[in-house]
Every structure is written in structure tokens, then in C-alpha cells.
Amino acid sequence: MTLSYALLGLLDEADRHGYDLKQSYDRRFGAARPLRFGQVYRTLAQLERDGLITVAGVEAGAGPDRKRYSITTDGVTDLERWLSEPEDPQPQLQTVLFTKVVTALLSGRPAGAFLEDQRQRHLAVMRELTAARRGSSLRDGMLIDYQLFHIEADLRWIEHAVGRLDTLASEIRS
Numbered sequence: 001m002t003l004s005y006a007l008l009g010l011l012d013e014a015d016r017h018g019y020d021l022k023q024s025y026d027r028r029f030g031a032a033r034p035l036r037f038g039q040v041y042r043t044l045a046q047l048e049r050d051g052l053i054t055v056a057g058v059e060a061g062a063g064p065d066r067k068r069y070s071i072t073t074d075g076v077t078d079l080e081r082w083l084s085e086p087e088d089p090q091p092q093l094q095t096v097l098f099t100k101v102v103t104a105l106l107s108g109r110p111a112g113a114f115l116e117d118q119r120q121r122h123l124a125v126m127r128e129l130t131a132a133r134r135g136s137s138l139r140d141g142m143l144i145d146y147q148l149f150h151i152e153a154d155l156r157w158i159e160h161a162v163g164r165l166d167t168l169a170s171e172i173r174s
Helices: 002-013 018-028 037-049 073-084 096-107 111-134 138-162 165-173
Strands: 053-059 066-071
Touching: 002 018, 002 037, 002 053, 002 066, 002 073, 018 037, 018 066, 037 053, 037 066, 066 073, 096 111, 096 138, 096 165, 111 138, 111 165, 138 165
Parallel strands: none
Antiparallel strands: 053 066
């Protein structure tokens, strides 16, 4: 759903072709995970079907005709509504880490060893992100900070879980 609004925001800035939307998205939002063209065109088809964008023109090219998309009045209204609504925090009660810990404890496998390996992996990614942060633009730095803060929260949870594994194991097995 966020992709739809990101594309609406880019179209609110200027009319664009699908290829240009993908390039603009990747430059502004997708440094770590660029979009696939299929995602862009599926999302554009959905936005057009919902009346939030329209084809503003078609240009012939060496390949298929290139459609130029424009945001509609309804699209602007929907974008403004989305931007004005705060997001609810999303507690992730069934994260992969938690599921692996519980599964390990249920099966008698060493959850502590898994958590230590996971802690080491988190620290390695933090080092990579911190190095990338040094030479990054403000925009990319803000995205890296977001990732780092989430990794820090995971590390706090890992430390907390390690201290409670015996108690959790007893609770799960009873």
C-alpha cells in the first residue's frame, strides 16, 4: 500500500512514464531495495482502475507505446488523506526471532546459541550500515538510521530473551 502512495506522491510532483516513476522511486526510496518494473506497472494499473491516476498521453517509442500518467483530483485527495493520518504502531508479536526461540525451546534445541548467532549477525549488519552511513546523503542517512534503530531494538530484545530462556522454556513446556 505504501508503494501506491509513493507513486501518487511522485505523480503529484509531475506527470511521468512508468520507467521514470521507477527511476524516481529507486532514487528517493529504494536505495536498499529497488522496485521491479512489474511492481510499478501493476500498481499503476490498480491506481488507474481506482480512478486515482489517469493516462495523460501516449507516446510512440522504439518499443511499446509509453504511457504518461497523471494524478487525478481524487488521487490528490486520497494522497492528502493518507499523509494526514498517523500510523498505528505495529507490534510484531510473532516475529521470526520470537518464533525461532519458541520453536527451539519446544524442541529442546539450544535457543541461547541461536540468539547469540543472531546477536552476532545483527552486530555485523550494524557495522555495515554504520560504515555506509558515513558517506551517505541526508536522505540515505535517515533511512540507515531507521534501520539501525530497529536493529538496536532487536538487540535489546535478544539480551532480554537470553536472561529469561530458562523461565520461558519451563512455561512453554508445561
